[in-house]
Amino acid sequence: MSDLLPHPGTGELFGSPVPPGAGWPGDPAAADTPVAATPAVVRRLARTRDLRELDARVSVCRACPRLVAWREDVARDKRASYAGEPYWGRPIPGWGSPSPRVLIVGLAPAANGANRTGRIFTGDRSGDWLFASLHRVGLATRPISVDATDGQELIDTRMVATVRCAPPQNKPTTVERDTCAPWIEAELALLVDSVRVVVALGSIGWDATLRSFRAIGWEVERPKPRFGHGAEATLTGPDGATVVLLGCYHPSQQNTFTGRLTEPMLDDVLRRAAGTGTLSG
Numbered sequence: 314m315s316d317l318l319p320h321p322g323t324g325e326l327f328g329s330p331v332p333p334g335a336g337w338p339g340d341p342a343a344a345d346t347p348v349a350a351t352p353a354v355v356r357r358l359a360r361t362r363d364l365r366e367l368d369a370r371v372s373v374c375r376a377c378p379r380l381v382a383w384r385e386d387v388a389r390d391k392r393a394s395y396a397g398e399p400y401w402g403r404p405i406p407g408w409g410s411p412s413p414r415v416l417i418v419g420l421a422p423a424a425n426g427a428n429r430t431g432r433i434f435t436g437d438r439s440g441d442w443l444f445a446s447l448h449r450v451g452l453a454t455r456p457i458s459v460d461a462t463d464g465q466e467l468i469d470t471r472m473v474a475t476v477r478c479a480p481p482q483n484k485p486t487t488v489e490r491d492t493c494a495p496w497i498e499a500e501l502a503l504l505v506d507s508v509r510v511v512v513a514l515g516s517i518g519w520d521a522t523l524r525s526f527r528a529i530g531w532e533v534e535r536p537k538p539r540f541g542h543g544a545e546a547t548l549t550g551p552d553g554a555t556v557v558l559l560g561c562y563h564p565s566q567q568n569t570f571t572g573r574l575t576e577p578m579l580d581d582v583l584r585r586a587a588g589t590g591t592l593s594g
């Protein structure tokens with residue numbers, strides 16, 4: 314752990330990475346939250362039926378040695394522009410409503426975004442785009458997302474990452490993806506009673522969503538639905554319940570700088586999501 318630095322919102326001092334239960338805003342874990350250090354223990358600890366406990370267990374996971382080293386190195390070294398801030402440096406649990414109608418599935422946390430702020434999509438350019446759009450379509454209370462004390466709240470919506478730790482070059486390995494899969498599968502199993510629409514960001518988020526729903530016993534159309542911006546598929550649960558899957562280009566700088574994804578395009582998909590499963594939608 315590096316020197317203590319003040320949290321930008323509260324001024325309270327934290328080391329980087331942040332110890333569980335140290336008082337970081339929104340930290341779901343306590344000092345005694347059980348830690349998964351192997352894939353087998355991830356599978357065992359993911360069996361909880363308590364979403365808050367699941368979030369806590371995710372947030373202290375250490376099952377992928379390469380990702381643990383990377384997220385903690387970034388937390389200690391810090392980008393120059395954030396040198397005066399503590400970095401969360403831990404896995405990023407899902408965030409938002411515990412019984413959402415809309416679920417947004419992303420790839421993995423950003424090294425200097427969520428890995429710094431401790432909250433998914435918070436503190437980077439992708440998140441700026443996403444939260445601004447969510448606000449425009451009525452799914453977020455504010456257009457910004459800076460840190461866990463900014464007052465932001467999602468409305469009827471939750472966000473999750475497929476892989477919960479920041480990976481080098483934003484590229485987790487297949488083994489890391491599979492090691493992390495029980496966390497998102499467990500979370501989906503706890504959320505499916507309320508979720509009516511899933512927005513998958515990018516083809517990786519799309520494939521991960523299909524894989525995760527299959528893993529918890531849901532049926533996916535055949536042939537496998539193809540990802541595209543605005544693509545739509547239907548997922549069917551064992552009891553016949555259905556969830557709409559919407560594809561959306563990832564609001565990465567690669568997509569937003571080049572104009573591949575524009576604000577109206579992002580708003581279109583999120584507006585469809587906002588209207589799905591409502592009494593009038």
Ligand code: SF4
Nearest residue numbers: 374376377477478493
């Ligand atoms: S990527 Fe997932 S399984 Fe691997 S250490 Fe992070 S939270 Fe644990």
